[in-house]
Amino acid sequence: MIGHNTIVVVLGCAALGIAAGAVGCFALLRGRALLADAMGHAALPGVVLAAMLGAALGWDTRSLPPLLLGGALAGLAGLWCVQRLTATGRIRQDAAIALVLASFYAAGVVGLSIAQAWPAASQAGLSRFILGQAAAMRAEDAWAAGALAALCLVTTLALFPRLAALCFDPEFAQLSGLNIRATDHALLGLVLMVCVAGLPAVGLVLVVALLVLPAATARLLTARLPSMFALSCVAGGAAGTLGALISAGHAGWPTGAAVVLTGTCLFTAAMLARRG
Amino acid sequence: MTPISVTGLSVHYRDRPALLDINWSAQPGLTAIIGPNGAGKSTLLKAMLGLVPSEGETRFFGSTLEAARDRLGYLPQRQSVDWDFPATALDVVAMARRARSGWWGRLPRAEREAARHALSEVGLAELADRPIGELSGGQQQRVFLARALAQNAELLLMDEPLAAVDAATERTIIDVLKRLAKAGRSVVAVHHDLASVPQIFEHALLLNGRVIAAGPVAQVFTPATIADTYGPGLAA
Numbered sequence: 271m272i273g274h275n276t277i278v279v280v281l282g283c284a285a286l287g288i289a290a291g292a293v294g295c296f297a298l299l300r301g302r303a304l305l306a307d308a309m310g311h312a313a314l315p316g317v318v319l320a321a322m323l324g325a326a327l328g329w330d331t332r333s334l335p336p337l338l339l340g341g342a343l344a345g346l347a348g349l350w351c352v353q354r355l356t357a358t359g360r361i362r363q364d365a366a367i368a369l370v371l372a373s374f375y376a377a378g379v380v381g382l383s384i385a386q387a388w389p390a391a392s393q394a395g396l397s398r399f400i401l402g403q404a405a406a407m408r409a410e411d412a413w414a415a416g417a418l419a420a421l422c423l424v425t426t427l428a429l430f431p432r433l434a435a436l437c438f439d440p441e442f443a444q445l446s447g448l449n450i451r452a453t454d455h456a457l458l459g460l461v462l463m464v465c466v467a468g469l470p471a472v473g474l475v476l477v478v479a480l481l482v483l484p485a486a487t488a489r490l491l492t493a494r495l496p497s498m499f500a501l502s503c504v505a506g507g508a509a510g511t512l513g514a515l516i517s518a519g520h521a522g523w524p525t526g527a528a529v530v531l532t533g534t535c536l537f538t539a540a541m542l543a544r545r546g
Numbered sequence: 547m548t549p550i551s552v553t554g555l556s557v558h559y560r561d562r563p564a565l566l567d568i569n570w571s572a573q574p575g576l577t578a579i580i581g582p583n584g585a586g587k588s589t590l591l592k593a594m595l596g597l598v599p600s601e602g603e604t605r606f607f608g609s610t611l612e613a614a615r616d617r618l619g620y621l622p623q624r625q626s627v628d629w630d631f632p633a634t635a636l637d638v639v640a641m642a643r644r645a646r647s648g649w650w651g652r653l654p655r656a657e658r659e660a661a662r663h664a665l666s667e668v669g670l671a672e673l674a675d676r677p678i679g680e681l682s683g684g685q686q687q688r689v690f691l692a693r694a695l696a697q698n699a700e701l702l703l704m705d706e707p708l709a710a711v712d713a714a715t716e717r718t719i720i721d722v723l724k725r726l727a728k729a730g731r732s733v734v735a736v737h738h739d740l741a742s743v744p745q746i747f748e749h750a751l752l753l754n755g756r757v758i759a760a761g762p763v764a765q766v767f768t769p770a771t772i773a774d775t776y777g778p779g780l781a782a
Contacts, residue, residue: 299631359560432649435641439627441597442693445620446645493677495632 279404280514282412282419283471283529287510289419290468290477291484291502292426293460295495298485299437300454302461304364307478308352308371309345310465314378314474316344317399318385325390332394334411334470338418341399341474342466348374349458375474402473402526404514411470418467422460423503429456434495471514473526483533484509490540509533547607549574549701549732550594555602557586557593564589566756568602573749576727578737578763581753582776587736588623590753591703595620606701616645619699621690623706629678635689636674639664642696664696665689669718684715691719702726704735708742720746743767 297306320340324331331337348370355366385391398406407415426433435443436453444450461481468477488501513529520528550572557565565586579587593600595618596611606614619642636658643657665674668688678686687707694702707719723746726733737743743750743763750767752758752775759766759774 428650431644431651431653434633435644435649438631438633438638438641439622441592441622441626442620442641444597445595445615445618446642446697447615448644448649489632493632493679494634494637498632 275409276518278409278412279407279471280511280518282407282416283404283510283514283525284507285416285419285423285510286464286468286471287480287484287506287508287513287529288503289422289426289506290464290480290510291488291504291506292423292499293457293464294481294483294485294506295488295499295502296426296433296437296457297461297481298489300457302457303478303482304367305349305352305458306461306465306481308348308367308374309462310469310474310477311371311378312348312351312374313341313345313466313469314399315374315381316340316342316347317469318378318381318396319344321391321394321396322381322385322388324394325385325388328390331391332408334414337394337399338414338466338469341469342462344374345462345465349462398473399469400473400475401524402469402471402476402529404471404517404525405521407470415467415470418463422463422467425456426460429453430499433457471510471525472529473524476526476530479530479533480506480509483530483537487533487537487540490537490544505533505536509536548572548605549607550734551605551608552594553603553605555590555593555600555604557589557598557600563755565593565600568753568757570751570757570760572732572734572751574730574732575748576723576746577732577734577749577751578743578747579734579751579753580737580740580743580775581758585754585775587753588705591620591705591734591736595703617700619694619697619702621694621702621704621707623709624683624687624690626705629681629686631678633678634675635665635670635678635681635685635692636661638678638689639693639696642693645697660698661692661696664692667695668692668722669714682712683710684712687711688715688718691722695722699731701732701734704733706736706738708735709738740772 317337317340320337321331324336351370352366355361356363382396432453435448440450465477468480472480484502484506487505488498491501492498509529509532513532517523517525517528548571552568552570555568581587592598594604640653640658640661643661647654647657662674665671668691670688708716723733747763750763751760752771754775759771
């Protein structure tokens with residue numbers, strides 16, 4: 271028996287998957303997957319702080335938008351740290367990403383155990399943001415995540431020619447009059463939005479997979495960007511929908527893991543199809 | 547009108563100078579930039595185009611880079627991009643037409659046809675729909691040349707257009723360079739093969755961190771200046 275709440279949650283996950291497929295295409299081609307992982311992990315302390323702040327102010331700590339806003343701000347702070355560290359010229363980007371990812375996540379975990387001991391804040395159910403629990407989402411949460419995902423998809427479509435030029439040859443695009451910095455920031459902003467929108471359903475540990483798997487699956491199957499983009503959206507949407515349904519059917523399974531495993535199955539099928 | 551005039555241009559990587567106080571004017575026609583590895587040839591092209599930070603001033607046809615943007619074309623080194631990118635030869639060349647069509651929506655059909663025409667000029671009309679990852683190195687180089695042609699520029703800056711290409715590609719590229727010169731366009735190309743300089747180019751800039759010599763090939767491309775540029779031993 272599938273209830274109204276489940277349907278809304280599954281639709282939210284589908285929208286999230288499609289948006290992740292769209293943004294993931296360009297994140298993959300621009301080599302931003304690890305940066306996405308860092309931003310996802312960096313969001314945790316922001317979510318925890320937002321819950322504590324909400325509890326202190328007497329808000330409903332279960333309300334999603336303030337938590338996601340906190341996560342987004344912390345993700346941005348993480349991104350800023352990575353860029354500051356690499357700007358020193360002494361620390362390469364892979365090390366900077368590892369450093370920021372681990373430090374922010376550790377701060378988030380400590381914050382989590384503090385918040386857990388505080389009844390008003392613990393009501394936010396913060397631990398679900400780690401592995402994702404779509405079943406715990408209320409209909410309005412799914413709407414919020416879905417709306418954010420739709421915004422990402424529309425923005426990506428509108429910026430398509432810019433993002434394609436940026437990913438293939440940024441110097442040539444700059445000479446053609448494209449503002450490379452702004453376009454690059456827009457792409458990072460989209461990646462951050464997908465990560466944040468994916469927090470409640472997929473969780474911060476696995477949200478990067480939702481960006482990478484559909485795009486990588488699509489890349490295996492086609493050598494043109496428009497078809498890669500379309501296939502990636504389809505694969506992301508399918509992984510989101512099926513993963514949410516599986517997770518709802520087996521209530522104990524974290525949604526993030528179910529979504530990612532579905533995406534992995536699609537990717538494996540694409541690998542086999544390519545060989546065969 | 548002088549295609550390029552450079553005044554007091556310097557580039558530093560960290561604290562190390564790569565180019566020091568370059569003062570140089572390019573004349574209309576075909577110009578080769580030559581010099582040993584690490585002489586700053588590519589850096590000079592990129593600095594003039596604002597792709598690496600530099601001091602000094604570069605003017606194109608008497609105006610700033612910003613004002614002259616539509617009159618310039620650029621052919622970077624082939625290795626500067628990832629050729630596994632999901633695009634066809636035509637897709638890549640068509641990117642050159644975005645500068646005039648704008649960055650919103652689909653590329654108009656006329657612009658795509660202009661890109662197709664540029665591909666036929668380098669002998670790749672039949673490979674327009676081939677993924678770029680499946681092209682040979684020489685064909686990829688010609689795709690880049692077609693993209694530069696599709697910019698329909700008065701002045702083209704090319705970074706080693708003839709590096710590591712097959713004989714057929716080399717012939718095509720030299721033909722295109724000569725056609726451009728005949729049509730009144732100017733080309734400034736980083737070039738590595740000293741032997742072919744007098745056959746292809748009218749002007750030369752000999753560079754090694756600073757300007758060693760610049761002017762018509764017949765005057766500046768001499769054993770003495772070559773020895774000054776590369777050190778003794780090569781001029782024989």
